[in-house]
Amino acid sequence: MLAAARKELLLERLQRDGRIVAKEIATELGLSEDSIRRDLRELDAAGLAVRVYGGALPASPAVADYAARATVAPNSKRRVAAAAVALIEPDATVILDGGTTALAMVEALPRSFRCTVVTHSPTIAAALLEHAADVFLIGGQLFKHSAVTSGAAAAEAASRISADVFFLGVTGVHATAGLTTGHPDEAAMKRALAARAADTFVLASDEKIGAASRFTVLPLDEVAGVIADADSDLPAMRDLVAAGARVIPAGGVSA
Template identity: 35%
Template sequence: MKATKMIKAERQNLILNIMNKEKKIIASDLSIRLNVSEDTIRRDLNELDEKGLLKRVHSGAIKIGPAVVDFNTREDLNLEEKIRLAKKAVHYIKTDDVVIIDGGTTNYQLVKQLPKDIRCTVISNSLPILTLLNEYPNVTVVMLGGTLFKQSMVSVGYEVIRQLESIHADIYFMGVANIDEEIGITVVTLEECQTKQKMLHVAAKTIALVTKEKLGTVSNYIIGKVGDITYLITDD
């Protein structure tokens, strides 16, 4: 009995190693690679899903996205990559555009790349971004207020959605936590999901700046499909 458990533990560790490298695994392929039955692989995947180590999907499993940590902790992570993406994205903002900028540390870097003399309207639910916009004299700032999601420092929920009913934006810069070509764009909480869905709905086009560790990852609440994004900006 003890030897069987050790074999299963080693197999599951190997599955996790494969997952970390490939981000997505197919049960039928894995059974061939590990020389065990598909039923055994499915049981392993179900157990690993219950432990929160991966996300079970119909054909196999997918990597869970980065853990949600507070804004200040994330601000300096992958900073050079975020700045590169922000420099690519800032050129999409034109004079007199009405722009929704969602929360997130990559979008925070986007605002930092704005020319100081730019004239536009920025609508945001992000406290750090709203504070930063105070440095731009020609930017009209519209603050969306609602329930504060403290870890991400953004307002979410009914009040934000209600305010967005009166807005038609030229661009929405979506903050992305997890994105996978099959599952779509996902986040951890339902309120954040619903808020982002509304922002997506009221904008003519949507741009997402996505650092590479978020690619091929998934969480619980689906905002939409990858095809809902007009431009996806990433190093990959």
């Protein structure tokens, strides 16, 4: 089998099964594990897969820059945002992550709604200018790829916050890889924010479910729920439930 055909097959298996075990696929195809690992390295380098111990996981399309992400699954993000806003109690203190789904939450939040929003995203803070919510912006070095602050100064500021709920944006939601994102500093900042909230809910539009990125944010059992916009019969969704995740469909009914 030619390398191009092997890679196409590997991508099909990632799409179908949500993961590849190098040893198993090598045995099935009658090839060496080294050949499969080489293919997976090349798929990883091309941004089409994420290599993990023993194989690979589907790569998330949500690791593109901020402007590009705005065009990915906008309707799905709006549905997730509406379900997330419905979880906010009046006068609550909310930590809102950066990203395009969080921005959709601001658009869904009634302008007269009273609450306090803490964010490390200048984009989110600016979008709240016409809202009744009080807004606190965490400073630090601006990570331009995602339009959020990160680094030591931002983490120090986060350590002084106490909130009722954190709405977490990630690029991958996978039953075995957990909650992932594409940059280590961003992952660390997300963990710092999650540690300051009583509950953390994950914003999971459809392109993120069953996908993974390079850096772990949190395991599934450390969040209160995953607000997901995907068919509950999809294998990736069934795997999340089997892994013990509390899945909140965008329609608002817990699974």
